[in-house]
Amino acid sequence: MIGASLQVVSPSLRPFGTFSTVLRRELQLAYRRPADLLNPLFFFAVVTSLFPIAVSPLPDVLALIGPGVIWIAALLAALLPLSTHYAHDYEDGTLEQYLLSGQSLVAICIAKTVALWLVAGLPLVLASLVVSGSYGLAPSTFAVMSITLAGGSYALCALGAVAAALTVGVQRASAMIALLVLPLMVPVLIFGTRAISMAATNLPAKGPIYLVLAVTLLAALLSPIATAAALRISME
Amino acid sequence: MHLLRVSGAFVTQFLFEVRKVSVQRGQRILLSDFDLQVAPHDVVHLVGPNGCGKTSLMRVMAGLVSPASGDVAWCGVALPSGRAAFHQNLAWLGHQVGLKADLTLRENIEFDNALRRQHENPLIDEIMEALAIDHRSTVLARGLSAGQRRRVALARVLLSDAQLWLLDEPFANLDTSGVDFVLSLISEHSAKGGACVFAAHQQLAMKDTPVRRLQWGQGTE
Numbered sequence: 001m002i003g004a005s006l007q008v009v010s011p012s013l014r015p016f017g018t019f020s021t022v023l024r025r026e027l028q029l030a031y032r033r034p035a036d037l038l039n040p041l042f043f044f045a046v047v048t049s050l051f052p053i054a055v056s057p058l059p060d061v062l063a064l065i066g067p068g069v070i071w072i073a074a075l076l077a078a079l080l081p082l083s084t085h086y087a088h089d090y091e092d093g094t095l096e097q098y099l100l101s102g103q104s105l106v107a108i109c110i111a112k113t114v115a116l117w118l119v120a121g122l123p124l125v126l127a128s129l130v131v132s133g134s135y136g137l138a139p140s141t142f143a144v145m146s147i148t149l150a151g152g153s154y155a156l157c158a159l160g161a162v163a164a165a166l167t168v169g170v171q172r173a174s175a176m177i178a179l180l181v182l183p184l185m186v187p188v189l190i191f192g193t194r195a196i197s198m199a200a201t202n203l204p205a206k207g208p209i210y211l212v213l214a215v216t217l218l219a220a221l222l223s224p225i226a227t228a229a230a231l232r233i234s235m236e
Numbered sequence: 237m238h239l240l241r242v243s244g245a246f247v248t249q250f251l252f253e254v255r256k257v258s259v260q261r262g263q264r265i266l267l268s269d270f271d272l273q274v275a276p277h278d279v280v281h282l283v284g285p286n287g288c289g290k291t292s293l294m295r296v297m298a299g300l301v302s303p304a305s306g307d308v309a310w311c312g313v314a315l316p317s318g319r320a321a322f323h324q325n326l327a328w329l330g331h332q333v334g335l336k337a338d339l340t341l342r343e344n345i346e347f348d349n350a351l352r353r354q355h356e357n358p359l360i361d362e363i364m365e366a367l368a369i370d371h372r373s374t375v376l377a378r379g380l381s382a383g384q385r386r387r388v389a390l391a392r393v394l395l396s397d398a399q400l401w402l403l404d405e406p407f408a409n410l411d412t413s414g415v416d417f418v419l420s421l422i423s424e425h426s427a428k429g430g431a432c433v434f435a436a437h438q439q440l441a442m443k444d445t446p447v448r449r450l451q452w453g454q455g456t457e
Binding site: 006007008009010011012013017018021022025028029032033091092093094096097098099100101102103235236 | 251276298299300301302311319320321322323324325326328330331332333334335336337338339343347348350351352397398399425428429430
């Protein structure tokens, strides 16, 4: 016989332990499946290199469209992993285990969003710095671009997590996720591209940067609660 | 009336209650006014043909789905208010076993353990050996057979130290010795003061442990 006699345990919530456990596993899984990390990056590289071919290779034109192209390509690339964000967990039964773990589902959702951003968002920020050089953007814009893209991609991951949780169990959910998320990203897109354009012309870009970060903060705070609620509904 | 737990000793009559629950799938009512009381040491076997609502009922009992009417209570507290307390005392075995194909068997088990408790479980090796999966511990879960995956899920149930086990078709994909082994695990669990509700379509004989058998439904499939 294994173990002593059983007793009812009183509940103990360990949100930080849950967060780090889930985050560690998500990163471990991403490490085992490098395609998930590389797909958005390749997509981003291909889209951003097609624009100069299709539009115009003139430096002036490229510098003008650069911020917009980089932002849109990054947003679309970051959408790619969203359709499987909760779908895999749903299909293999992990989601049931999460819901029945007796631990905070919100902490689990935050960990999954942070992991998604580390795997799909952060590499895009770094890649955008490389790409911006080929669009002739001034080095003075790099800091602004990194900050706004880092914030914007986190906002996208956070909003996307809600959409992914709502569409768990739905066939071919990726189009629906894009429809749900992209309209909500419009403010971030406007302020983000504006900030880079302003920095490129040596105007103070603090205003739009703060607005991007404000939207990001709002999304980051509210999304885990909405995601957790959406997951409970989707399991019914 | 329901007494609550006093200084670690469990004094209420029932651990787990299902009170006047109706279960619905789509537009169809599969069960109505279903009552079940489970006390420590109880073993309940839900029998019925495919399509009679065993799995739907199990999911309602686990708190994954809210019932169409009635409620489910843990230690006298109806869900969802006592949900964390209930789930920390619950081990669930569903149709999907919740294994990540890209992680090894041991990594899967260790993750579940870390999610449910703070410290490492010293029994991991012992339980993996008892379930005859220890020789596969470094194999990626995608390389496991269906029966072995089931055994991993059972290892997780054993490691949880939960007082209530809800097992939905625990014998699926298991060989004869596996079925006997699971039955002996359930007996042991009951002897230790645990309770177990399991759904299985086959009739099973358990020696020493009294089993309450609940059967219903003609099924549709």
